[in-house]
Amino acid sequence: MTTPPQPPERYTQLKAVGLLIGGISSFQIGATLAKGLFPLFGPSGMVGLRVCLAALILLTIWRPLPGQLNKKTLMLLLPYGLSIAVMNFCFYIALVRLPLGIVVALEFTGPLTLALTGSRRVLDLCWASFVILGLYLLLRPESAAHGNLHSLDPVGIAAALLSGCGWIVYILTGTRIGRTLPAGLATTLGMSTAGIILLPCLIPTLPLIATHPWQGGAALSVAVLSSAVPYILDMMAMRRLKPRDLGILLSMEPMLGAISGLLFLGENLSSARWVGVLCIVTASAGNVLTSPRNTHH
Structure with a gap:
């Protein structure tokens, strides 16, 4: 009797799922570590360290050659790198002002809105209503049970939503530049461009690194955990997964952000805000599962 080829294929898919979940988890752990460094470097200094160090790491792996860049690529590179920055x-x-789970959920509405834009299907209206409900539950002021009024910082909300808008530009420009360059090279150039843009954020942290080498090493860990490792794992997973499966797994990111905030930062959300995060996860997963665009490889 001949054995069917399903088990090896299933093993490959399970391995890809593990890689992708590992990448998402690595990003969330890096974010929790970065938040712990805010008192020393501040959020702007931390982002300068993370992006610039990540660019250096990627440049050691994928080394761009001058002949690989042309005028068309350079024209795409600026908005791509700017969106990363x-x-x-x-x-x-946003992370310095809001719990990690809420920041990730608000940011995730950017690509989710892009996915739902222009659709006229009844089902997509259903997913859009889940997004609206989720945002309402996340953003509404809450009177705490112990007499402590808890409302979210409006600057943090605006920053998280603006990050989601940047994610939209990142998807649109990254898709276009990915057609002209290999994925690794495109990301290296985009991260390097973002690093140049964020140099003013990096420079003030250099004296602090000299006097606090331990925290400097932790900042390097953030760059590895939040940029280098997730990108490499995501790229390995994307070679093995269909777009539909990839979308479903990425839909877990807001929930994993909330769980990471709870486990590593002690950021417990109210029941209503947990439901709000779940609504956004449901809308994203539902959109992927029911979308005809993702039914083909």
Whole structure:
């Protein structure tokens, strides 16, 4: 009897799922570590360290050659790198003011809105209503049970939503530049461009690194955990997973952000805000599962 080829394929898919979950988890752990360094470096200094160090790490792996760049690529590179800079800068500005789970959920509404834009299907209206409900539950002021009024910082909310807008630009420009350059090279150039843009954030941290080498090493760990490792694992996973499966797994990111904030930072959300995060996860997963665009490889 011949054995069917399913088990090796399933093993490959399970391995890819593990890689992707590992990448998402690594990013969240890096974010929790970065938040612990805010008292020394501040959010702007931390984002300068993370992006610039990540760019150096990627440049050691993928070394761009002058002949690989042309005028068309350079024209795409600036908005691509700028979107990376805006995403990371706004994410950290929000992270100093809001719990990690809420920041990730608010940021995630950017690509989710892009996915739902222009659709006229009834199902997509359903997913859009889940997004609206989730945002309402996340953003509404809450009177705490122990007499402590708890409302979210408006600057943090605006920064998280702006980070989501940066994510939209990142998707649109990254897709275009990915057609002209290999994925690794494109990301290296984009991260390097973002690093140049964020140099003013990096420079003030250099004396602090000299006097606090332990925290400097921790900042390097953030760059590895939040940029280098997730990107490498994501790229390995994307070679093995269909777009539909990839989208479903990425939908877990807001929930993993909330869990990471709870486990590593002690940031417990109210029941209503947990439901709000779950609504956004449901909208994202539902959109992927029911979208005809993702039914083909």
